[in-house]
Amino acid sequence: IGSTKTKLHPVQERMAKSHGSQCGFCTPGIVMSMYTLLRNTPHPKMDDLDKTFQGNLCRCTGYRPIIEGFKTFTEDWEVMRSANENGICAMGDNCCKLSTKRSSTIDTNTLIPANEFTPYDSSQEPIFPPELLVYDILDKQSLVFKNDTVTWFRPNTLEDLLTLKSKQPKAKIVMGNTEIGVEIKYKHQYYPIRIHASQIPELSTVSTVDAGIRFGSAVTLTKVANVLKNQIKAKPKSHTRIFAALLDMIHWFAGQQIRNVASIGGNIVTGSPISDLNPIFIASEAVLEIGSVRGIRRIVMDENFYLAYRTTVLREDEVVISLTVPYSKQNQFFCAYKQARRRDDDTAIVNFAINVTFEENTKMIQAFKVAFGGMGATVQVPLKTCKVMLGRSWNQNTLNMALDSLIEGLPLSPNAPGGMIQYRRSLSLSFMFKAYLEIMNNLNGELNARELSAIEPYQFKVPKSSQMFHILPSSMKTCAVGKPIPHLSAIKQSTGEAVYCDDMPEFKNELHMGLVLSSKAHATFKMDPSDALKLDGVHLFLSAEDISPENNCKLGFQSDIVVFVEKTVTSQGQILGAIVAESQSLAQKAARMVKVTYTELQPVIVTIEDAIKYNSFFTNIVNPSVIEAGNVDKAFTGASHVIEGECRSGAQEHFYLEPQSTIAVPKEDNELEIFCATQCPLFTAQKISTVLNIPQHKIHVRVKRLGGGFGGKEQRPASIAVPAALAANRLRRPVRCILDRDEDILITGGRHPFYIKYKTAFDDHGKILACEIFLYNNGGYASDLSDLIMQRALYHFQNAYNIPNVRAFGYVCKTNLPSNMAMRGFGAPQSMLAGEFMVRKIAEFLGKESNEIAELNMYRTGDITHYKQDVENCTVGRCWRECVTNSNFYERKLSVQKFNSENRWKKCGITLVPTMYGVGFGMPSYQQAGALVNVYTDGSVLLAHGGVEMGQGLHTKMIQVASTVLEISHDKIHTSEVSTVTVPNPTGTSASVSSDLNGMAVLNACEKIKSRLEPFKLANPKGTWDDWVLAAYTERVNLSATGFYKTPTSPYDCSTQSGCFYDYYSAGAACTEVEIDCLTGDHRILRTDIVMDVGESLNPAVDIGQIEGAFVQGYGLFMLEELMFAPDGTTLTKGPGSYKLPSFTSIPLEFNVSLLKGAPNPKAIYSSKAIGEPPLFLASSVLFAVREAIKSSREDAGLPVDDFTLFAPATAAKIRMACEDIFTMKLDIPKPGSFIPWNVDA
Structure with a gap:
């Protein structure tokens, strides 16, 4: 849609200029989501953004700058902008451009340069190529594709489909490939016959019938939602209650990208017990039209439709043709609820649908049906409950009877798959209670006001934010330090032109590596690779036998991680061996064919x-x-x-979006060129050198950029790079090893x-x-x-x-x-x-x-820590006081108390949390850095240093430092990559000190260049930088300089607790207000205010981005992300389907970040401070605010408020179970030790 070589699309431009791209690995996907929205809706609203990004994840930014940048495309923003006097900035009178202050600093509260954005004109978008329209006829033809392993059919008539299915009853029907694709990729299922049925008219049409709406089984969920919206607008509310519940549930079903291709029929026949839609279809008694060569039959989706886990009543040769969702009646009420780990794009923990019909003009129940997902191997319909409710009045007594009946009718074994047994049982009761209140409210609206909070739906709100920082003025136009310059790779990342390790084109004769991983947690084993080696295209199998015992070690900081495990495994995911083959898929297939025989140990x-x-x-x-x-x-x-x-x-x-990646390329004289996604090129080179017995000067480790790191690419990349280097050296051919997500999680x-x-x-x-x-x-x-x-x-x-x-x-x-x-x-x-x-x-x-x-x-200031370090220039108190003021804490706390007194089932909490983080490795040998500055005759500058760019803006900051020292524009300076050739022995990029260390090394190198050019500047004071450089070259002055820096602190002696362990401390404070649903444990962050001491910021945009990103990652740690393990050591969360990162709607509805003013740090480059890690703990303010909300709930229930457990991560399950009430007290508690749980806390 645009490129650096032609012209940027406005979406790409706003993404980059709004500081929405850090590591950049997620950026192209987010750009295309926004572009797709604009192509479909040229004038979107803010809630369209909410839906659009449900399927996108980012691990770096904290989402705020992406939302802020793309808000400028919406009608909401345009209306706000037009209402402002200046006609430009959505900040109104607070716009930084309107400031007339001329003090020692320039204060601003926005990082969005909206007045610089290229206007978006939807009429300028390219149209679909007319010449391709003539090929539409091909879409209507039946097709067959074949290769050695798979036959793919695409019939174009229902008759052909049914005939195919009769001849190939075990064939898999593919619609959007959202289920089968996952099964093939991650569960390694094999389906030799596949039938793509989306082109069949009977399966793709929607029609209105007397009973309701008939959807063809191939109709996508997006189309289903659009049809339901139109029906709800056109029909009386009483007729569309089922439609409204279904539409709301579709919004929470997966993400927009999945809904665009997933079919309604596919969801039904997949038969997942946690399907969001099937409980609705069963409770509403939707009708299915089933076809085969024998004819067509119609069945009602009811409690008999699912026979067992993912098994339906359909015969092998039958196909779902359509689904009819019925209209509701005047005296019929329908509700559906879902609770997941994360609000967006997540499968349900429990979901629920209820269908109640009353006798006309009464509260007497005429018909009653409830269906639950997540309470068994299939959708559960508690028939006894459905039966006993008939003929009863809709009142509290009936509710109590229903709750007791559900406890009996929905037994859940304490070791049931999925865990969270008590929580799931409580949700079944909570949902019933919510439905009771919602239906009662619709019947007569006579609910107590305090009870209404239980049924208030999630309301989308336009997010708000502010970023407060100051810019120190400078007499030099070229002074780049302190300015909010966008990440210098952001544009390349927004266009997709930024190259990551696996983006590199294949080398000639390149091979691929697949790893053999242990599947047991503690066992002895034997391996037989013979079957794998028989496959055509497999070249090599490596194991511990290929490395001398003394070299098969030391891949970790200590010596207890080996290249290949020998004899005994002590964890799942340990590397036992490696297969090298012609393609990645073949290497992975062959690795799975290596026979590993285990004898389990205890x-x-x-x-x-x-x-x-x-x-x-x-x-x-x-x-x-x-x-x-x-x-x-x-x-x-x-x-x-x-x-x-x-x-x-x-x-x-860590869930860096770029997985562990290495390409090892053998060169002459036993050299190896290693392209590796590592934070520690030196460590990687050292380990390759040790294992292969090749000196480090022949191992060239190169890192262009990382798609995220967060510490996960420090030591562990060596576990991938060493086997790849070993294979490349053995075969004398390039070897590429790129992990899949599940492999990455298991190994690292x-x-x-x-x-x-x-x-x-x-x-x-x-x-x-x-x-x-x-x-x-x-x-x-x-x-x-x-x-x-x-x-x-x-x-x-x-x-x-x-x-x-x-x-x-x-x-x-x-x-x-x-x-x-x-x-x-x-x-x-x-x-x-x-x-x-x-x-x-x-x-x-x-x-x-x-x-x-x-x-x-x-x-x-002046205090001494318990490890005997002086606390100097302490700013934690200042951050705290400023945060109290900025957040209006005490006033808002009164509002929270008022809210809690008026609401029983929704509660708010507000709290403040400080942080003080010691900056430094604590190991003198790591407190060093080098840099290399090369100046060319045209005045351009190539800057190299030892720090790896992984989204934190390090290269950008280092170029700003060089620009300021050399007094030239940052546009004249370029950083290509990190390499062990240009800067030897680089300290790993970690501990938040890379700007401190490398910045001083860059400063040192640039000052050498500057001093060498000074005579030429004095001789030609009216000249330019280019003139002085050329003159120096002519006079044979060295225009290349190295820089070096070591931290000038005394080493710390742990035995005597003397010396200086940390270089300095970074401080901050956060105030967070939350709202929780006491019945489900769901929560949302209403507002967060952060004040952070970053010294004199090298780049406020980058630093604020790091603060927000750290906060959201910390939010994941304290509230959401849950790695789960079985008692036998199996990792149960191996990818985004089960392990949930924060999403776009996880962040605070109002997110304000302020950089502490007037706190220069004398111990780092240009008085700045480290920023990567120090803010992360501030996210615990969410946990402690939730704890305050729970205390209010417990107080209402008459329970002690100082005697309950809430540990991190404070998931929805933990929040709900801490809000004990009449529903949780109804549940019996399984006796500990009487069962083996599905999962345990590590």
């Missing part, structure tokens, strides 16, 4: 509790780590109060789960006097970085609070799970929960506000 240790039980802790590291400060025992003895508590946080998958591990127990002493005012704390993290099968992660956790558990007396123990647990590793925050966010829980528990104990306790204990 015990299988999965959870932290398992590890404690079996005393399973790593012995190759200091375990436990112990820190002690002050006199803990004396403080406890003299304290007025002591409380004990615990908290835990779950695992989190993620964020460490933590379990923490603490005991805290404090006085009558709430001043914390002492803490004894035990921290346990789940390291998985290898220690890797787990001890360093535990070290940071031990140094951060107090969050922003000064605790003078501390005794802390850190245990790294050894389990039979994938080895966990670095992830944004490096253990700090998990442990900081402890400090925050302490403050709140103390407040509840003393009957005080948590803010009062927080302020009393907050760090101040």
Whole structure:
């Protein structure tokens, strides 16, 4: 639709200029979603954006800048803009362009340069090529395609379809390929005969019949929704109640992209027990038209339609022709509900539909039917409940009887697949209660006002945001530092021209690698690759036998991760071997054909509790780590109060959108060129060098950009790169290894789960006097970085609070799970929960506000941490106070209290959370960086440094630094890639210090160039940069300079607790207000205000993007993302279908970010501060706001508000079960130990 070589489309331009692209891997998909919306709806509304992006995910940005940029295409925004006096900015009188201030700084509250956008004109879009219209006739012809394994039929008449199905009864009918495609790709199903039936008129038409609307089975869900909308507009409300429920449910069915191709018939015959639509069809008694060569029959979809899991009453040779959804009647009421892990594009946990018909002008039930999804192997219809409801009046007594009947009629085994047993059972009751209220409200509207909140539907609201920052003026026009320059790759990313590892064209003679992974968590094994090697196109099988024992190790930070596992596996997903073949699909197929015979071993240790039980802790590291400060025992003895508590946080998958990727290319003289998606090129080179016994100067690791990293591409890429390099070196041919998502999740591990127990002493005012704390993290099968992660956790558990007396123990647990590793925050966010829980528990104990306790204990300049580091230039208090002011906290808290007093089933909560994060590796050898600056005779500059660009804007910031030092436009400077050839031994891009380290190295190199050019500048003061460069070249002055930097801090000695562990601290504060549904556990973030200290920002747009992205990723950690494991060590969440990232509608409805003003940092480049990791913990404000809302719910139920559990992630299930009430109390609780659960908390 546009390119850098021709012209940008307005969608691409606004995406880039609005700072909506960071790593860029998701950007083309989001651009095309917006482009598609504009082609279909040239003047969209804001709620159209809501639907359009349901199927898109982004891991970097936090979504806000994307929404803000694309809002400018909507009618809502145009109306707002036109109403403003300036006619340009949607910010009205607050527009930064209207500012007349001329102070020492320029303040602004928007990053959207709307006045610079190219106007969008839908009439200029290309039309469909007329010459292709003549080929429409081909779409009406029957077709057959064949290859060696699959025959694909496309009949064009119903008769041909039925004949085919009679001859090939086991053939799979394909419509949108949304189910079969997944089964083939990820479940490795094989369907040799496939029939594409979308071109058959009888299956593709919609018609109105006396009973209702007849939909052909191939009609897409998008078309179904459009037809329903029109019917609802045209018919009386009483006739379209079923349609309205179905339309609402379709909105929450998958995403727009899926709905555009998925068919209504496909959903029915797939027979998923958690289908969103089938409970509606069964409750409404929709009619199916079924065809075969024997003729056509009609059946009612009822409780007999599904015989077993994904099995229907259809015979093998039968085809669903149509579905008729009935009109409703005047005295008929219909409701449908769904609860999922995430609101958008997610499968249901439980869904529900109810169909009630009353005797005319009464509340006496004439007909009653309910259907549930997610309560068994098929859609469940509790017949006893349906029967006993007949003839009864719609009142509280009848409701109570229905609830009791449902408990009996919907038994759910405590080890049922899907887990969350008590939650699912409670949802069945909650949905029945909601339906009772909704129908009662429609019957006579006599509900108590406090009860109405139970049935208020989710209402879309136009999101709002602001970004407050200041720009220091400069006398130099070329001073780029401090300006909100868009990410310099954003335009390429928006056009799809940015190249990632797997985008590289295939090399001549290139081969592909597929990995053989362990499928058991603890077992001995034997392998036989003979069947795989018989396949044509398979060239090589590698295993531990191909590497000397001394070299088959050290792929992690410690030496306990090997290239190929030998004899005994200790986790699923360990690499046993590798197949090299002509294509990726062939390599993966052959890898699955390698026969692996296991002998399972016991015990299988999965959870932290398992590890404690079996005393399973790593012995190759200091375990436990112990820190002690002050006199803990004396403080406890003299304290007025002591409380004990615990908290835990779950695992989190990095879910960078670009999977682990490597291309290894052999060169002459035993050289290897490695294209690798890694944050640590040096580490990758070191491991290849060790295993292949090739010196590092012959291993050239190159990284153009990453599609996200978040710590997941530090050590673990070596596990992919080393086997690829080994194969390339052996075969002397390029080898490409790109992981599928499920492989990536199994192999790489993620964020460490933590379990923490603490005991805290404090006085009558709430001043914390002492803490004894035990921290346990789940390291998985290898220690890797787990001890360093535990070290940071031990140094951060107090969050922003000064605790003078501390005794802390850190245990790294050894389990039979994938080895966990670095992830944004490096253990700090998990442990900081402890400090925050302490403050709140103390407040509840003393009957005080948590803010009062927080302020009393907050760090101040001059304090000393429990690991003996001085707290210098402490800004956490400033951030806190400014956040209180910006958020109108105290005024809004009163509003929250008023709301809660008026509503029983919806509750709000508001809270503040501070953060203080230590910046630095804590290891002197890592605190260094190099840079190379080459100036060419035309004045252009090539800048290289050791930092990897993975969306955080590092290259952009480094170019801004170089531009400022050299006093030239940033347009004259280019960074090509990171390479171990240009900058040797680069420190890994991690720990949030890459701008600090590389920025100083760039500064050092540029100052050398600048000093060399100074004589020529003095000799020709009216000349230009280009003149001075050419003159210097003529005089044979070196126009290439290296730069180097090492952090000038004294090394930290853990034994004596002396020196400086962290370079400095970054601080911030967040205020978040939430609303929860007490009956389902659903929640939404109403507003978040963040104040963050970033020093003097190198680039406010980039830094704000990092703050928002960290917040949303942290929201996933604390509220949504749940890696699930079976008791036998099986990873149950292997992709986006089961593991849910935050989506576009997960973010706050109002999202305000402010950069703290006037807080320069003397310890980093241009007085800036690190930004990648420090803001992430602020997302815990959502969890603690939800906790406040739950307290209000429990108070209404007459339950204690200081005695309930809410651990991270605080999923809908955990929120609902914490809101105990009359419904949850009806449920019997299975006896622990009497069953084996489907999943366990790691």
